[in-house]
Amino acid sequence: MNLSSTKLLYSLLLLFCFSCKPTKVPVATTGDDNQIEVVFLQMNDVYEIAPLEGGRVGGMARVAAIKKQLLQRNPNTYAVMAGDFLNPSVIGNMTYEGSRIRGRQMVEVMNAAGVDLVTFGNHEFDIKEEELLNRLQESTFQWVSSNVSHKTGTSTQPFTSGAQAKPVPKTMVLEARDEDGTQIKIGVLGLTIPSNKVKFAEYTDFKTEATQAYQSLQSQADFVVAITHLDIEDDIEVSKQNQGIRLLMGGHEHTNSYDTVGTAIVAKADANAKSVYVHTLKYNKTSRQLSIQSTLQSVDQTITPEPVTEGVVSKWTGIADQSFKELGFDPHEAIFVTTEPLEGRESHMRYEPTNLGKLIAKAISAAAPQSEVAMLNSGSVRVDDQLSGTITQYDILRTLPFAGRILEADMKGTLLEKVLTIGMKNVGIGGYLQTDKAEFEATQGKWYIDGKLLNPNKTYRVALSDYLLTGLESNLEFLKAGNPDILHIYEPDASNKSDMRNDIRMAVVAYMRSLRK
Template structure:
């Protein structure tokens, strides 16, 4: 009897070892809607330097770890509205940080197309990571083609679909990325193909070349859900556009979005068994708070750009750090409330717009999306805080 138990135990151990030897482990760190490279709330939350710390921890756990950016990172920000060495910054600071992390793959969000064609091309050329989008193309001279990078006098088209190939102990695993972007920002140099037509056009070929296909989108959550209805075999869509973290379930599939401005990130641990051709995905939301230290090397880059911002603002306001208002209660400029309900900060801005109008008005409307600080203003409020709240230009009529 003891011999039988021993043989059964030995068989199970060998079987488990055999299964593990066929496994390939991949970790994907998902970011989306990151406008600020600096930490928020007095340095306590978010910041790309904290992203790097988490990335290094994951990399130590699994060398097959990659950072993905699901759109909206070049604009808007206060820093992006300024100039440096005679040129518009327009996301240059973000590209430098993303290169340093390093980002593996990014897709377009609607705010990338806030930039004019020339500035966007500069950012593409500066990037060392890959870009992918199935439904966004460039219009030039009445023809439609893929966006591209121009580096070292060579033109390289961006990817329409993307395959990440990972090798672990001679076992290969290919992840295909189906990437789509919302068509909210209309520009004469951007062509948007219908999202679902794009998906149908590229999916079959992507699936045939991949062991696993994942969604990598910048769409409304409802549109992500429609995409899963058409392609229910996609187990995970890593998305952006909404600014609040979410984990949505639809059938056997999931949609994940992290909080804007890297207040949180999603970590997806994927285990693929090459023998049975099956993947398991474990997704965890990680909050980037004060318990996570800021990486020193990335913080150097952040501080460099912060100094540039401070110097530029002094060219507009003599003393940008001077207190202009003292908030007895916190003024709520966080993304979700300013886009959905009346907040005290929104009320102050609307009243200010009405007072600044050239005509006598009975009321004023302000687009909640123009309030970009994604934070609460507490206590002493300075001129530079006002710029951070409302970084866009424009006039009051």
């Protein structure tokens, strides 16, 4: 067969094929359009696995439902937790299977909820080294930290996480790919406030680390985002210095905020997953343009909880409820409805008298009706949150996780004055005192007890949390039995269940119930 006949045969074959088969019009394939959309679901400062305010807000199973829904719409969805989730919590202080729970409940819930990425918050270092190492090992989500590492003896190395004990990286690169084949790389760095200094953690300067991490990611990724747990001023500072970090998903303040800094965004959601941020990032590979659209979404009763996560949450709340019942509490009972938020954030409790501090001090007074003045160390309040709306017994349990009794002491006016003055100067620490019936008149520099000038020669009956009488509180080491200016200590009647001094939490519950009437 010569060339021309081959051609002819070919043409005939083609003709035959076209005539006998249904005509197939070639469809223009979409192909890679060089545009891609990724979604970050951001939460921060979550201590509670179950909803709060009588079930109205928050709840990790609801967050899981949001993640699932976002993931169905876009497989390139990442759930981020920007620090503070292992502590404090009332469940965390309980014992289960022979050891303190200490955030194990939260890791299990976060694993189920499909959290992808986290960084350390200051509260992650409240728990013991061994406890933190266990939580890291149990987590199936990815940790990233540019400025915190593990100190053992004289050496420092990254913390490790997951069953395989993989080193927690300083930076990481996420690879996203959409249906039409557009692929991008997203650089991620993590920064933590160095406020909670512990022996087993080393903090390097977060500003220097941010710049270094950003510079190393710049060459590897299409754009860079950060997960941070810093004071907002520092987030803004980091953002100003590294304008290429386009989105800083932050935490620590507990109230939502959204700041635009040049071309970057600094976002924080509300604590305890009362809200989450949903950031939609659209990237054009050709123009290298990134647009970010953020929505603050309320986590409330309109969201049906995701059942698997809900199951894990129920397991842990069941364990906790059982322990509370054994102690005589009904965690679900609504005891009060507050019209204004009760301020329990450490950034307030340890710096100024707050309405929550006052309320607890008044509850101490009510439990010890013969007392003339009442006080508590603000460090006994660990909720680090505002209590809003319906207050349940559980809210009181999480507010005062250390429990303890109320004691009364007959003390000389000179000692009372000294205690109150030091308590007022203990700014920023747990030894800052919240009081009832004690007022400091700043212009005179004098204390008033129940409206009367404090008399140094008088003996006062003072009601206080038992911890304050141990001598363990900062700068109040002299405040303990044996101090010659303490003339008598009154203990609660352990056999009398109606003696509210036996448990400060019972005293607060009873007092709040009485306010309702």
